[in-house]
Amino acid sequence: MTTLAQLKLDWLTQPAKPVCDTSQSQAEAHQQQLTKPPGSLGQLEAIAIQLAGLQGQEKPQIEQVHITVFAADHGIANAGVSAFPQAVTGEMIRNFAHGGAAIAVLAKQLGAQLQVVNLGTASELEAIAGVEANVIGPGTANFAEQAAMTETQLAQALNYGKNCIDQLDPKTIQLFIGGEMGIANTTTASALAAALLQCPAEAVVGPGTGINQTTQQHKQQVISQALQLHKLNQGANPSDPTYLLTMLRSIGGFEIAALTGAYLRAAQQGIAILVDGFIASVAALIALRLQPDLKPWLILGHRSAEPGHSKVVEALGLIPILDLNMRLGEGSGAACAVPLLKLACELHNNMATFDSANVSKG
Template sequence: MNPTVDWLRAPAAAVDLESREAAISRQGELTKPPGSLGRLEDIAIQLAALQGRERPALEQVQIVVFAGDHGVAAAGVSAFPQAVTAQMIANMASGGAAISVLARQIGAGIELVNLGTVAPVAAHPLIRDAVIAAGTANLAEAPAMSVAQLAQALAEGAAAVERARAAGAELFIAGEMGIGNTTAATALTCALLGLPAADLVGPGTGLDRSGIERKRVLIDQALALHRDAFADLSVAPIKALAHLGGFEVAAMAGAYVACAQQGLPMLVDGFISTAAALVASRLCPGAVDWMLLAHMSAEPGHRAMVEAIGLRPLLDLGMRLGEGSGAAAAVPLLRLACALHAQMATFAEAGVAAKAS
């Protein structure tokens, strides 16, 4: 492994088992039948273990949207032109995108990290200029990224986590923007799971049947071209990411590893984000302990990713927008779980008779 990515070798932080047990004990004392709040109880207990306190809280949520263009977009794998990536970054900065609205509604901080677009992006206080190149290479013809570019993208993800922690974040959400990135995420997942493109490929931004077939052919072409690069399982995740990923996918993977190493709970979004989470789980197996999965994407291949990581989605709303939107939509549910856990009275406090032993 290249020395510039050696930081990925550090293990994930340990979860706080004492806080977990304290939270389990508290749940058993609250004025309700045991288990009657279902997964809301599980969420509170998991967050207690991750935050190291019996009563977790999610007042400070940080959303970081990583953006970058993809060379494969030139092959017609998206229903939208590539210029949309830069245009959507500007839309997010001005507050008009879905993730912008959701961030306001949940009171989350938001940062936009531009890793490299074909069209220029104007300066804005919310946009961090972290340009690596004007998009990746076409993964169906060459490696998407050089080793140096991959290292830079991973490091930008880790740096975003550092900024989030410094700002007091209690939960980290990574979002993405990049025309063509469902193709990169699908190819990457196929490589890691050993599946053909037909098992995972979907409409992305809204491709018709012929567009989906064109996308499938390109992904299978890319898998055949790069197969030898990630045949060695010991380096497969990092090699597959370099050859088939995107700047924003790599940055999210780096962010997820950094969250786990630094002990910051993360809420994973949909298809693209879960592909990055799959990479992170292979690079840092303990990272999964620090993840919650926001929702089940409408993209056909998402279920295979979810099953491979072993996470269970909180919501299933038929969403497939990306940007971190599904994760932001799940934040109120997490906050309700924390509020119920912290604010419900115990049987003793309420003077209510507990269940007979």
């Protein structure tokens, strides 16, 4: 593979911003002084302590949230693996811009910034207000027949993810959510998960957009054959950076690569990351394998109903905040978890201490 320098990807090797251990320890000590039994708020306590370390302050806040939805088509759709036609990707991009999609409604309710990025659809789209057109190509190639991307296209996708984070001010943005949209991208994510976890396709392939059992079995077969074609299921080292980038180029998607780049850059810039469901979590696992010190910057918004997600969650080593049987994507599950992050901060910052409330401590 061409070197990272030649592809202008040297930044991939930059470490994540260090967590402030002092602020994290102060937050942990503060939790012990609040008027409640230690640990009684469970994961809400852990979230507040984690955010304190990431923000470098004893009392963290979640006020400014930025959501970026990356959209792109997938050539693997031509293999008959989805219940919807590729035209839906472009139609949903318009829907995002017009405020009708789930993530658009959620972003509005949360007061979050919503950015929509078109990385390439099968049908060329007109200029759409509220949509950034960073078109790499008319979707990826059919990875059942050839590599999904060229090296140049992979570099473009990763760099677009980086650039979206570089547009943000880490002093004001306290949380980043990455979303995705692309017909057949659960097939792509399932193939990537199988290659990352070195497991059979059957272990990670699910219904995606709602395919029937016959199509799901076909989807498994397509992925199994593609893994063999690209030599991604033959005892590879799934933590090797060269393998990871080759894997992403061979069977990945523009939006998944962009999410991978965005996650890495957010941690480098010191912005906490709230990860969405199956597809976003696959991107997060790729990013984590590329840069292990990314992990403290990851918070998992929810557990998807897509069966492969639980296996990816286990590999990430994260605890989902929500489990609502969702499988929409777009960043919607993560967005639903934002109010709980805000409540975690409010409880941490505003509960009385035993001393201030004159409450006896056991």
